[in-house]
Amino acid sequence: MPQSIRSTTAARAAVFAPLGGAGRAELVAQRLTDAIELGLLSSGERLPSEAEMARQFGVAIVTAREALEALREAGLVETKRGRDGGSYVLAGSPESRITRRVASLSRVELRDMGVYYTAIAAMSAELAADRATDDDIAHLRATVDAADVDSQQSMRRGEGTFRLEVAALAQSARLVREELRLQAEFAPLLWLCLRDGEYRVASRAAHLDVVAAIEAVDGEAARRATTAHIGQAIEWLLDTKADLERTAT
């Protein structure tokens, strides 16, 4: 029972945990670090100004400044003064950046990321099966067809659109907002397996399974297909990480 007392105290403490400050700067820095390491922001690219970044992230300017400072310390950006002043992305080869990122996360973190994302995505799919009209289903299928299975970038983009559409079909604003937030946080890393042609084909098949389940008003099947699909992406990451660790030692 002390366990439950502690957890109540912890839960209470979380209610009054300070908002903003260091936590937010870290979140902003992590978001930018991921984008740089995964090549979404490329070497030499100029980042928005502190003020602009603060506005876009919805944080204070001092928070954006703190995040940039962390990136400078990590050697991921350099700040120039003068007419062409601003913060510029510095980065090594895409391969080494991704390797660093996968290596920097523990297996526990990667799995937990998968569990949380699955909770949101699978519930979205289950609800969507109950709430999608024939028009919605046709539109969703068109989204799947629009992604080019030969292109990693197109499939990544298609993955994001598909998940977002499914969350929207669940008719839950909170699920959609959480899906968007998680895409910003996890998607570049989670869908690394789309580099692999075989996984792109499997991914398209998984999307079509989800669409078929939604069309059959079978929430259970939609949930299962979604869970399996995200599970594969996580297993791929864990295998990749294990390979990297083997070659490193």
Added chain:
Amino acid sequence: MTTTADLALQKCLDAIATTFDSVFAEIEGWRAVIEQRIADAAGMLRAAELDALVENLVVAELAAPGALIIGAGAVAAPGFLDDAPWHLAWWLGHANTFGLGSADPSVRRLEAEEDPASDSFRDYTALEWWRVPAETGTRHITGPYVDYLCTDDYTLTLTMPVRFEHRLVGVVGADLYVNDVERALLPPVRSIGGSATLMNASRRVLVSTDPHRPTGSLLRDAGDSHVLPVGASSLLLVVG
């Protein structure tokens, strides 16, 4: 035989229709000004000119306290404007917290991605609020739906086509939060006395007297209930 129940039902249908008609009347007014301006300019309009015009029309409405409209503006047909192939002139009301994080909302411009090469670009001509008025040539209520483009919330979007020389050159419209619509419409729907559910043309529930019939769910089978059209709105009221 006309009973008090019939009268109550008619009053309810009128109240629902009036709620939407008054928003459409506002949009119709904006459309008239925009179409006139396009005609005056012989169809040659720049994005900044459309922006200034739309801002002038919608900002006062969005700033009004207690306004049902939480977003409004005009969206141009691809290629219509001289200097912007894709363009949204859309403003967000002070009750609209889209994309703000912790900052205080105020009336402001929606920053939409207009570059087709960008990852976050969306072809808006595929979306219902564009597609249906473009196809039917008449006003349309989209939703309830989760609008992740303009509100980030559960939304109804009311749109009408904008024309120049019988050609579709854009749509003009307004967003309403389903939250606010529920508050506005539940009293009249309840006033009928029995069980009643308001749904859209796709049979998606907007508001119901039955608390266990969730907004957003589909009423796949209405059983032996009566399904009544609500004015010219394309909404349906299921009674009994």
